[in-house]
Amino acid sequence: MGQQIESALRQSIHRIVLVLASFLPGVLAFLFALVVFLLIGWGLSALVRQILTALRFDERLASRESPGSPVLVADWSSSNSPTLVASRITFWICVLAGVAVGISAFDASYSVDSQYSIFLLPYFAHLTGAILILIAGSLLARFLARSVLIGAVNAQLQYARFLSLGVKWLVLVLTAAMALDHLNIGGGVVELAFGILFGGIVLTLSLAIGLGSRDLVSRSIEKSFDKATDRPTPPTEIRPLTESDPPPRPRLRHF
Amino acid sequence: MASTPLTDAASPDLQPVPAPVTHPVAELAICLPAFSAEALPSALEAITTAFPGExxxxxxxxxxxxxxxxxxLELVPYTSPRSDLNWVLTASDYAAAARLAADHNTRAVLILGDPxxxxxxxxxxxxxxxxxxTSVDLILPRFSLGPTNxxxxxxxxxxxxxxxxGADIRFPLPVDAAISARMAQRLLPSTQRLVSLNQGSTILWPVAEAAIAGYSVREISAGDALPPTPPSEDFNTLFSSVAGSLFADIDAKATFWQRARNLPLRPPAPTEPAPLDPLEATPDVLSMIESFHLAQNNLQEIWSLVLPPQSRLALKKLSQLAPDAFTMEPDLWARIVYDFTLAFHLRTLNRNHLLGAMTPLYLAWAASYLRSVADRPDRAAHAIERNATAFESEKSYIVSRWRWPDRFNP
Incomplete structure (x- = not known):
């Protein structure tokens, strides 16, 4: 009995050591490929930066922009010059390529089960796509939230922050659902949950705005009803101005 | 070896070179870009009266x-397309005037944009x-407007x-202007480029252009005339487009205004009017203050990206004042404007957002100004001068922040 247990343990340890021994070269190959591509990316990004600086890329781009244009492409690269953005994009493309090559090298050196690579490579692509969706979604959410907040404040809406938060979370929820769907996580559960959550947010917003502006709506309906029935309004009595009356207020002109 | 001439006048195969188009030479040209067929005859009548026999x-x-x-009068078609933003002169207007001056060798061009x-x-x-x-290159009309305009x-x-x-021009965004031949020549390349890029509606700042070139600028009284009202666009959009255009122009000309130079001599400032009793805020002023309060409660996150802590503290104190005591000091307003100009330059955040976030601050300034002038021209003249002087004295602030923008960041 004891010998059998000892034998079983020894065999399992042996199997684990074998797995680790075959796994480590793959990990080292992955890391090596990643480091090499990091270095290549660093060199390429420096080269791109130098070339674009020599070509005065930023100045050329700026000179093509109209001084009065309200929206410029460069607005999206906050506090970064287009040259820096281009060099960073080059660097990150190299990093992504390094990860892909690393996984492939991992597969080549890992002979125990080649199914890992078949599973990992497409999943890595999906993961990258999901991360990109999340980044784009969060950027869009922030942009839209700010747009709504500023627009609502300038329109003197008291619930400006609430509107802004609503828009932000709508976009974030949508983004999260899209990312999970992209990763094939959750399946129908995510879709269902998203539908319920999204519908809930929309219903909440509708109720909030509807209840908040109930008086406004009723006044508007009353006004349209008055117009439809063409009810005669009592004539306003015009009284001559006296000296004690305050002078008419001057009209404001901003421009 | 004899060389062959590239052109041979006697050769029967060659087509004669067309003579360059000659335009009549005029001493003065007037551009009327926006006048309708109904308004044109009276305008031509006024021009004939102004320049009899000329x-x-x-x-x-x-x-x-x-x-x-x-x-x-010699009438020629005005070919440059008129922009939608037709309440002030834009790049297409200056381009057309400059082209006209170049083609007809005129000494002066008047651009009259208000039909x-x-x-x-x-x-x-x-x-x-x-x-x-005179040797003046740019003349703009100066309107006599009330304190609330x-x-x-x-x-x-x-x-x-x-x-x-350094240009003491009361209305630097003109609807009418007179430019000299060399000013037209200077404006020609840049405006033509904008028109060719289909950006003829870009607002141009001729006073800054003249200052850069070292040309002299003057203003003349427009009498009782009033500037045209902008199109029925909402105020926020209009404010963003005008302020954005001005900030972009300041950004483009940073190397000029950062150099220290002597300010021109100015006439003595109007005497300070006697203080008034606390004024009751009008509904317009109350609405502006309310807009500022709303922004103060909601836009802190955005303002913190643009304004240094001391300005935000001053705004917080301002928001706690009662409407009857609501006063934004000119130096605070000047620093706020300079901070937004810098943020526009640095692209700290999306420029539309930036200008939108500035609108409530402008409304706060407007409320403070309207409350202090109390619709009295003498008080308005003093307030305008105080405001302009604050911008001059705070110029070192923007110069230093422009050079070392991170120094003030929290």
Whole structure:
């Protein structure tokens, strides 16, 4: 009995050591490929930066922009010059390529089960796509939230922050659902949950705005009803101005 | 070996070189880019009255049915497309005027962009004579407006032009202008480029252009005339487009205004009016203050990206004041404008967001200004001068922040 247990343990340890021994070269190959591509990316990004600086890329781009244009492409690269953005994009493309090559090298050196690579490579692509969706979604959410907040404040809406938060979370929820769907996580559960959550947010917003502006709506309906029935309004009595009356207020002109 | 001439006049195969198109030479040209067929005859009548017996070249988008009624005027079609933003002069207007001046070798060009108000013959004469008789290169009309008019001009356009470009021109965003031949020549390449890029509606700042070139600028009184009202666009969009254009121009000309230079001598500032009792805030002012309070509660996150802590603290104190004591000091307003100009330059956040976040602060300034002037012209003149002086004295603030923007960041 004891010998059998000892034998079983020894065999399992042996199997684990074998797995680790075959796994480590793959990990080292992955890391090596990643480091090499990091270095290549660093060199390429420096080269791109130098070339674009020599070509005065930023100045050329700026000179093509109209001084009065309200929206410029460069607005999206906050506090970064287009040259820096281009060099960073080059660097990150190299990093992504390094990860892909690393996984492939991992597969080549890992002979125990080649199914890992078949599973990992497409999943890595999906993961990258999901991360990109999340980044784009969060950027869009922030942009839209700010747009709504500023627009609502300038329109003197008291619930400006609430509107802004609503828009932000709508976009974030949508983004999260899209990312999970992209990763094939959750399946129908995510879709269902998203539908319920999204519908809930929309219903909440509708109720909030509807209840908040109930008086406004009723006044508007009353006004349209008055117009439809063409009810005669009592004539306003015009009284001559006296000296004690305050002078008419001057009209404001901003421009 | 004899060389073969590239062109041979005797050769029968060669087509004769077409002679360059010759345009009639005129001393004065007037551009009427926006006048309709109904408004044109009275405008031509005013021009004939202003320049009796003088040959004047008129460029108009429409031609009168009977041009012979005005024998001294030579009418040519105005080809440059008029932009939608037709309440001030834009790049396409200056491009057309500059092209006209170059083609006809004129000494002065008047650009009259407001078709609504009738032309004033004596003013036309003064505009033209100012360019032809002196060495002035740009003349703009100066309107006599009430204290509650042209608030954006008082808050931003005039003080910034004066502080950064040393030009004491009360209305630097003109609807009418007179330019000399060399000013037209200077404007030609840049405006033509904008028109060719289909950006003719870009607002141009001629006062800054003249300051950069070292040209002299003058203003003449427009009498009782009023500037045209902007199109029925909402205020926020209009404010963003004008302020954004001005900030972009300041950004483009940073190397000029950062150099220290002596400010021109100015007439003595108007005497400080006697203090008034606490004034009751009008509904307009109350609405502006309310807009500022709303922004103070909601836009802190965005303002913190642009404004240094001391400005935000001052705004917090301002938001706690009662409407009857609501006063934004001119130096605070000047620093706020400079901070937003810097954020525009650095692209700290999306420029539309930036300008949108500035609107409530402008409304706070407007509320404070309206409350302090109390609709009295003497108080308005003093407040305008105080505001412009604050921008001049705070110029070192923007110069240092422009050079070392991170120094003030929290």
């Amino acid at each position: 040959s004047v070249l008129i460029a108009s988008s429409v031609l009168p049915p009977t041009p012979t009624d005005w024998p001294t 609504e108000s009738p032309l004033d013959a004596p003013m036309l004469r003064r505009l033209a004579d100012g360019i032809r008789g 042209a608030l954006v001009n008082t808050a931003l356009l005039y003080p910034l032009s004066r502080a950064l470009f």
